[in-house]
Structure formats: structure tokens, C-alpha cells
Amino acid sequence: EGCTHVKATCDDLDLCTDDWCDDDSGCKHDPIVCNDQTVCTTDSCSPIEGCVYSKISCDDQNACTNDGCDVVKGCAYSILSCNDNNACTTDSCNPTTGCVHTTIVCDDTNECTDDACNATTGCTYTTISCNDGKPCTQDSCNVSSGCVNTLINCSDGNPCTADSCDKAGLCTHTSGGCNDNNACTVDSCLFGNCFNANVDCNDDNPCTIDSCNAKVGCLHTPKNCDDGNVCTNDACAQVFGGLCIYSPKDCNDNNPCTTDGCLSLAGGGCFNVNDDNGTCTDGNPCTIDVCRGGVCRLSQDDKRAQLKFESSSNGKTPDSSGSQNDGLLEGNAAITFGGKVGLYSVSFPGNDATSAVRIPSAGIPGKNFTFAAWVKPSIAGARYFVGRTSAVHNNGLVMGVNGHLILHGTEFVNGLPVLPVGTWTHILITYNGTEARIYQNGLPSRLHKKTANTTWTSDLWLGQELDCENGCTSASQSFGGNLDEVLWFEKALTPHQVANLWAGQSTLCSDGKFCTTDACSTGGGCTHASSNFLCNDGNPCTSDTCNSQGVCTYTRTDYPCSSDELSSTLYGGIWSNKPGKSDVYWSMTEAQFIDKWSTVSSTSNMRLTDIEITTNSGNGQNVFHSLFRPKTGNYALWIYTKQAFINQMTSYNQTTSLRLEDVETYVSDGTRYYIGSWTDQPGTGANQLSLELSWNQLTTDWNIKSGNGYRLVDLDVFVQNGTTLYNALYKPGSGGYALIGTSWDHFASTFEGYSGQMALVDVEFLNQNGELTVYGVWNGPDDFERTVGGWKYDQFITYDNKNEAEALNLVDIETRLGEPIAPVEVSAYLYDNLKPFAMGYSYAAGRYGSVVGYGGVGLARASWEVVSPNLPFDPGTRVHLASVSKTIMAMSYGVLVDRAGFDLDQKFWPWVADMYPNVDADVKQITFRQIMQHKAGFDGDTQYYDACADPLEDAVGALLADGPLEPVGQGNYTNSSTCINRVVLEHITGIPYVQWATTNVLSKAGVYDTTPTTLGPPTAAAYYANHLEYSTTSGIEPNLSVYFEPTYAPVVAAWGWYSNARDMLKYLMGLRNGLVVDTDVLDNLFTTEAGFFDITTNVGTGYWHNGGWGSTYYPNNKKHTAGVSTVIMHLPEETDLVILINTLKNSALDQGAGAFNAWFEDDGPNIIQVPPGVDLIFP
Helix, strand or coil: CCCCCCCCCCCCCCCCEEEEEECCCEEEEEECCCCCCCCCEEEEEECCCEEEEEECCCCCCCCCEEEEEECCCEEEEEECCCCCCCCCEEEEEECCCEEEEEECCCCCCCCCEEEEEECCCEEEEEECCCCCCCCCEEEEEECCCEEEEEECCCCCCCCCEEEEECCCCCEEEEECCCCCCCCCEEEEEECCEEEEEECCCCCCCCCEEEEEECCCEEEEEECCCCCCCCCEEEEEEHHHCCEEEEEECCCCCCCCCEEEEEECCCCCEEEEEECCCCECCCCCCCEEEEEECCEEEEEECCCCEEECCCCCECCEECECCCCCCCEEEECCCEEEECCCCCCEEEEEECCCCCCEEEECHHHCCCCCEEEEEEEEECCCCCCEEEEECECCCCCCEEEECCCCEEECCEEECCCCCCCCCCCCEEEEEEECCCEEEEEECCEEEEEEECCCCCCECCCEEECCCCCECCECCCHHHECEEEEEEEEEECCCCCHHHHHHHHCCCCCCCCCCCCCEEEEEECCCEEEEEECCHHHCCCCCCEEEEECCCCCEEEEECCCCCCCCCCCEEEEEEEEECCCCCCEEEEEECHHHHHHHHHHHHHHCCEEEEEEEEEECCCCCCEEEEEEEEECCCCEEEEEECHHHHHHHHHHHHHHCCEEEEEEEEEEECCEEEEEEEEEECCCCCCCEEEEEECHHHHHHHHHHHHHCCEEEEEEEEEEECCEEEEEEEEEECCCCEEEEEECHHHHHHHHHHHCCCCEEEEEEEEEECCEEEEEEEEECCCCCEEEEEEECHHHHHHHHHHHHHCCCEEEEEEEEEECCECCHHHHHHHHHHHCCCCCEEEEEEEECCEEEEEEEEEECCCCCCCCCCCCECCCCCCEECHHHHHHHHHHHHHHHHHHHCCCCCCECHHHHCCCCCCCCHHHHHCEHHHHHCCCCCCCCCCCCCCCCCCCHHHHHHHHHHHCCCCCCCCCCCCHHHHHHHHHHHHHHHCCCHHHHHHHHHHHHHCCCCCECCCCCCCCCCCCCCCCCEEEECCCCCCCEEEECCCCCHHHHHHHCCEECHHHHHHHHHHHHCCCCCCHHHHHHHHHCCCCCEEEEECCEEEEEEEEEEEEEECHHHCCEEEEEEEEEEEECCCEEEEEEECCCCCCHHHHHHHHHHHHCCCCCCCEEECCCCCCEECC
16 A cells, blocks of 8 residues: 555643644643632642642631632731620630620629619619518618618517517507516516516426426426446336336347347347247148248248249249248249149250259258259250259259269269150159168169268259359250259158158158058148058959058959950861861851852862851850861852751762761751851762760760771860750771860870870860860871960961961861960970879960960869868969069069169168168178179078068068178078068168059059968968968878968068969069060069079070978878979060979979970970079978
8 A cells, every 4th residue: 555654642641741743853742831820829730630729728827817818919817807796795806716705794783773784785773672571571772781671660668568560560569578488487477577487397206307498398307217238128116216227128029030139238239130940830730830031931741842833923933832932033944834743844945054943042951851853854964953052062962864963072973863855754862961862753763871961051053053152053064954843851751751742642741651641631730541542552353451550451352353364265276287278267257157158169279177156255146267178179068957957968978979077056046056068078988977965975976986987077065055965077987096075284185195196186175164175086197286275366376377387287276265275285294294293283374475375283272171172273273472472572673673763783771771770791782683683691591581580670680680691792592682672672662562562563464363461262282371280180181280381471572472373474474575664674683683593495595483382291190291382484485484383392493394395396495404493491
């Protein structure tokens, strides 16, 4: 494009230059001129802003001029005008401050004018008025002093007149002009002259000083008898001529809670000092009235404070005890809905050092105390719900959720049970100056020794630890959760008073007897009414009464006691190794039964082979059960009366291959029917059927047909018009055969005996008049089989499933009403091992916490005994448990462990130190567990009975004073240990042992026929009465003389409970099912052998305790020992066994071990070693 010429930019970015370009020399920057043509500014230029014109200052620093500027001449100054146009001011100007306006003074120095100023005209002077409005004055004004008001002179010159001026201003003159205004003269006028005579002031009273005062007249001043002693009443005796008399001053303020006196020293006088030892009363015998802070405080039932937390007002929650010790709500402590006793409780947020309920110390002083509260923590750990300081310990009383207790400076880490979060727990502590007892949920838990002779000084703080005087709380240790029903007593409650408190009875009126209701009435004071209710042992089989001594007594009202096991529907059967699974259908009506038969037979290869019919005991209706086995071919079911049924069977035998499988009979609407199931059996000969035979007819018929090539395959037993009749079904067969009708135990023994020889093909049960008869039919050759005689449905089904798993199938079913019977293996073992030797025995077996069965064989009382001879021994027959009773004692302590966190490893003596202060030194080292383990060191021979004599308390005291003969911790089995534990238990709970054990152990397990005394008919074996001696010279045992030991009742702890096999099995099952104590507690007692001994099996450890008691007698001059041998066994495989034997020489423990092994011989678990019996007693 060629040359281009771009115009140069000459902007130097300076606004003080004029920028242009010279074609020759280039850019030019000429300075600009900044002149605004006025002398009132200073002109300049800024490169950034350009010209700047700044005003000059014309201030001459004179407030009396107006400052300005002329654009030509510059600064100009004019005089400021200060005229305010007010004639009442003088105007001027101050160069510093400006105008000044000074008010003028308008004073003409004349008091007769009113001086003022008018803003327009200036000063004014107005004459004032001196008229005072009084008619009797002359008014004038003095220029120096002002108004003068002079009274008119009305004097008439006569002294005997009184001159005055009236309202009109006129003078008046009346008589009486001699008054000299002196009260000490009598004024009068005589002959124109005034006379003023002195007044006589003598009052003829020697106890006054007479004088006169011109203003008031005569004065009679009491004579001064002041002796200078403020503690005397000073008086003058007028009758004794003015003699001064001095008597003591009465300082009584009529307050029984103060000490009254007088201090004669200077500044002294009467004093009334608060006396907390004063005696006051409201006349109500049901309140304990004490002086606190000069006030008589009235407490209900000896409580010093009772906070129920049901309401609050003005930051206080009221004290319900009557002692006026209200709780002060601090911080965020609040009454909230959700209480343990009432509707509300007090809540604490936790992590807060200020939230608390505070009970002022003035109302709850003293040394000994009882504190109680319901506690529901929301935060676990070192959180303290009560705190208080004493005179010498910052930590006087502190109790924590973590179980820590601090008492007068000593910390007990395991001081109380650890409290569960979210659960209400009742905690109570008593302290008597030497020991503290902790109770949880009404039961004793801990005992701690701490001697402290000191008084409380601080308030009682709830919700905070208090580790210094009235303060020193900690947010990290503050309690979170709720408290309810807080109590404070100024004394340590006794165990019986604690029991009364827990039961809602009076602690004030506690009489120490359990079965009296302790109460208080305003009119009559304490009452102690016998209460049968308090003796309720929870046992429906006893009548519970309170005797005149306040002791509970129990009388059996039902023998044998009714049992829920006696009317159960039970199921039995036979299992065989014959192939093919069976189907069973239970509990149908007749129509349902027929429909089920038709459906199953037509839709599957299953045929009805066994029918069972029972009658419902409630409505009398027939209930049908059916068993189907794998089969094919034709089938039939007929229900006919007797002859029609026989005709039908005959027809089938002659014309078809249908053969009768099973026959049953039942009654409907008064008519007896026969029901039979037929199945197709080609090539089988005709069946034979015999109906309604007696037992003798049956055995004859059975022998004939068996000899003619038939075998009995089905037996039906029924009762008609009181007679037992039998129906028998035969099939062609060969081989061995057997038939029995006997007891279950004999049947079980026979079943075991035929094992390997013949097969059980049918079993029938007949329960008539409470007696069970079992019928068995055997045929050869043998099949491997099992049988069960009567279990509840769920147990039967469990057993059936187990057998099916082992390829054993159900081939026969039976149902009946009655009592469960034990497994055939157990029954057979005991029958074979005891029947030849023992007079009688009973037993019970359980598994998985349920009853399996019971049994009883022989006699509980021999035929020759004088008392109740020939008494049968059945599962409900009670016997002396002997030392099996010790387990009930162990469980009684287990209840304390379970419900109160009681520590079995603590020393026992401190709990009874008040009862037995003088004991052997070694006794003080024995723990509760060592007593239960028979490791207290007491000798097993010489001290075997020492603590078990009656009365027990004295016997125990004597033994403890002697002390153990062996080292503490060494095992020596002795009854004395358990008798010690009974006395201790009663002392620490305040409740009789029998009551405690029956209510808290036996009844919890559903045991109701177990008592400590011989109530009702006699028990089994030797009939122990109070030193009775029976003799006879006739009968089986001539010249029998038996010495009977004292009754068991006083020493029920060691050996004195009476029970039966049924109840003892319930007891074991109650333990297994956790009905008495938690399983953890039970396991601890078991594994430490605290009440039970262990036994080894090849699948685990079992636990047991046996017992024995014998008496010696001499029939035909030969020594013979009779008695009982008992055992209870808690075994592996969830198994429980009870065996009670009426022969001492047969060890129940050995029999129990053998029965267990027999029961499980096919399954593996076996007892490896049977421990020796340890407690057989031979008086």
C-alpha cells in the first residue's frame, strides 16, 4: 500500500500540562495556568485532578466577630451583635465564648415590696399585703423586717380576770385570771389578788418517789430497786414499807426444742438456744417427734425425710414424712412423668455439676442412718446418685451406678450391685456406726465393716457426688437418670424393719415377728395383728395360719395334692425297623376320621393299620386317631354292632383276600360299636376274632389258638359296666408268643427281657381307678424295636422324629389319659435292680425341662408297720428327702445372688456379729460359699450334728464359739454347715427359712406338695416322730422294736423336707428352666459345688445330691437297718432324674447313674464314675 502516517499521541497523562504536537519538533507539554480570579482561594494544580482551588481560612479566633472573605479584598471581620432583646439581662461578648446574657438583680432593699423583672420594661417593685386574716392582730410592714402582726392589747388591769380577744376582734374579760400555767400550784383570786398555792403530791405509796413537774403536775416515780442483775425481776413490796424484793426472771419461751436460761453478765439476759436433744410430742403415738433447729418436727413411721417427687412448688418438692425436710430442686433437676411408685419421679440430665435435689442438713443430723431410693440410671459407670459429707470425711456417703460405695472416707469397689441402665432398682443402705448393710430390691446384698463416730455436716445431695463440704460436685460424675421414693431414717433399720418397709408395713412398730401385721393407729399406738396373708407360701395344698407366737404354721389341706400331670392326654407307641415311613393323624371326630381314611387310601399307597379311640374327659366325645402304613391293594372300613361286625369279617375271610388289620370298640349314644380296618393280604389265611372276653377267657382262648397255629396280633381292652373285657384278633403264624397285663415297670422289664427273642406287636393301656395296667403282646421272631408308654404330644413327636432318623418306623399307637410314665429303659433298669431288694421305690424322669414320666413300685410302708401299713409307693408318695434338702438351702441363697447381687464369697460372720459376738477366730474367715461347699473346716464326724439341735440358734452359737476343728477350706461333709446357713439366712432377711424357701424356691418351680413337717397321712419309710418307739408282738416281724428319730422340722435346713418324686422333678425342671434363679447363677452354684456335687459323663458334667436316713431295729434279735435313700440328678442331654427308695442299703445315686446309662445306651452318653454316697445317716 506504500507509506502510512499515524498521528502521534502526545498525552503525558499529566492534567497540569497542555499537550500538543509540533510538526517540526514533536510533542509539546506546556504548563497550564490555574487562576480562579479570587483572593479567597489558594490556586494549585494536581497531575491527577488538574486545577485545585482551596478556600483560605479567615478565622480570627475571636468569638465576638463575624468572619468572611471579599473576592477582591480578601478576609473581612464585622462586630457580632449580642442583643437578646430582654430588658432583664445585661448583654456582653466574651472573645473566647461569644455572647453572654447576665440576669439583672431587681432588689430595692425594701422588705415591704415584691421585687420582679419584666422582659420588656425591666425591674418592677409591688407593695406586699401584711393582712394575716386574724381579727385580733394589728397588721403593718417594716421596710427592714417585713410584715408585723401585733396582738391587740385587751388587758383591763384586773388580775382576777382573764382578758382575751374574740373572733370578731373584740376584747373580752372573764374570771380566772390567776392561772400561772404551773401544774404544781392551785390558783385562786381573793380580794382582787391572785394566790398560787403548792399542790400536795403525796400518794401514800412507799414504793414511789413523789414529785411535781410544772408542765404535767404530780409525778409518782417507782422506787428504783434495780440490783444490776438482768436475770432477776426487781420489785418493791408496798406492804413491807417499800422494801425491794428480787426474784429470778422467767426465761421460758414455752418451746420444748430450746434450752432456756439467763446470763447475768453485762449484755446478757434471757437466752433460748436450739436444743436438738430436746423432747417434744404432738400426742400422736404414730409419729416420732424430734427437735431440729428449734422446731418440733413430726415424722411418720420414724422417717426423717420421704421425697415422693409427685409435685414441686417454688423450687421445692415436699417431704411426705411430716418432718418438713423438703427437697430443693437445683439446676436442671425436674419432676417428670414416669415414676416407679407414683406417676412421677425426679430426673437428672447427667454431665451437669449443678443439677441435684438437696435436703438441708438441719433436718437430718445424727450419725446412724438408713437411706433408700428407687434408682433408674440412664448413664452407666462412675455416676453417683447420693452424696454427703461428715465432720471428718469429705466423702461421708457416696453411692454410684458402678457399684462403688464410699462410707466415711473408705471406698468399697464392690460396695453395692452394679445398677442396670434403664431399669428401676431399689437400693437401701443401713449404717449403725460399725457396719453398713446393702439391700437390693428388698433383699440383703452386701455387708461392709466401717467404724466411724462422726456426725453429718452437709446437706444430703441427690444426683451428685459430694466430696467436700457443701459443694465440690463434678459434671463427669453426676448422675443421669431418675430417682423415686427417697427415704432417710436417723437410725439403722433392723433386717425385720427392712422387710416391713418392703412389705409396706410400719417400721416404727416392728415386733420382729414375720406373720404379724405391724401397724400404728393414732388412738391406740402400735398393733400387731396375726395375719394369715403374710404366711402365704404360695402353696395351694396348705392352709397357712399365723399362731399366737407370731410364727407361720402350714397344714396340708389336700393329699395327695392335685397335679396338672394327672389328667393329661398321653401318647404311646411301638417303633420297628420294618421299612416304610408311617403316617399318623391325631384327634379327629368320627366324620373327620372316615374322611381322612377315604382320602389317604384312595390317593396314596398307604393303608390304615391301627386305630386308636379315646374319650374326651371334658365333653365325653370320642376322639379318633389313625396310623397308616405303606401298602397297596383293596381296603375297607366298617363300623357295626357286634354281630354285624363278625358277619362282615367272616364274609371277607370267605370271599376275598381282605383281612382285618385292627379292631377297636367304642360307645356312641349308648350303643357299643366295633370299627375295623381291612387291607388286601393275598395268600393269607383267615383271621380269627374273639370279642368281649374276660381275662380268664382271653388267656384260655389265646393258649388254644396259639397251639393251633395262630398268633395274637391285636388286643383291644375296654371296661363295660365295671368289668374289664378284651377283644382279640389272631392271624396265622408261628414262633414264640407271650401275653402279659401288669404294671408299667414290670412290662418295661419284660420288654427289655424279650429283646432279641420276640417282637412286641401290640401294647394297650388301661387306666382304671387311678391304677395303670399295661398289656403287651409278643410274637417271634424278633424285630429291633423301641417303645414308649406315655408322653405328652410334643415329646412323643420329638421321639418319633428321632426314631425316624434312625430308620425306626411307628407301627402301633396308643393314647390314654393319666400320668406320664418313664422311658421303658429307665423303668426296666430300676425294676430289675430294685424290685428284688427294696421294699419299694418311686422315680421321675424329665428332659428338655418337661416331664417324661413317673413310676412307683412296691410299698412305702411295710405290711408289719403299725402306722399306715401297706402304703403303696407311687410318684406322689412323700418321703423324707434327707440331705437332698440341702439343695433347697443352696437355692435359697441363690435367690439372694440372683435378685440382690449377693456375694457368696464374702465372710458370713459380719452378718451375724450382733447375734454371735464371741466366736472362734477361724470362724471370722469362713465365707458363705465355703459353708455351702462343706469347706468351713467343721469336722465331718464329731461336729456332724453340732449346729442342728433344737433350738437351732443356741446350737449354732455353741458351734461357732468352739470353731472348726480342721483348717478352713478343707472339705468335710457335715450337716452343721447347712444348719448354720439357715440361722444366718433368717437373721439377714428377717424372714423364717421355711417361708423364704417355700415362697422363693419351691413355689417358683411349681412345687406344692413339699413341706417341712409331717402334714397329712404319714410319709414313706420309717415314720419319724418325736422319739416314738413302736413295738408289736404279732405279724410278719414279731418282736419288732424300732427307735424313731426326732422330727425333721427344727433342722429342715439340713435334711427335713418331705416331698415326692413328682415334686422333686418339678423342682429340677424349675431350676433347668430358670424359674428359680437365672441360669448363670445356677451354673455358678453347680460348678463350685455350692449345694450340689458333680458327676462325670462322657458327654459332659452332671450335678447331684443324695440323701439317706436310717433307723435300726431288731426283728428276731437280728440287727436290721431301715430307712430311705434319695437322689436328685441334673444331668447332660437336658435330663433330670429323681429316685426315692424305701431301703437304705440300695444307693439311690447308684441307681440313678445306672438308669441314666440304660436310658441312653444307644445314644452314647454314659456316667463314667459314680461318686460315693456322702450323707447316709445311721442314728
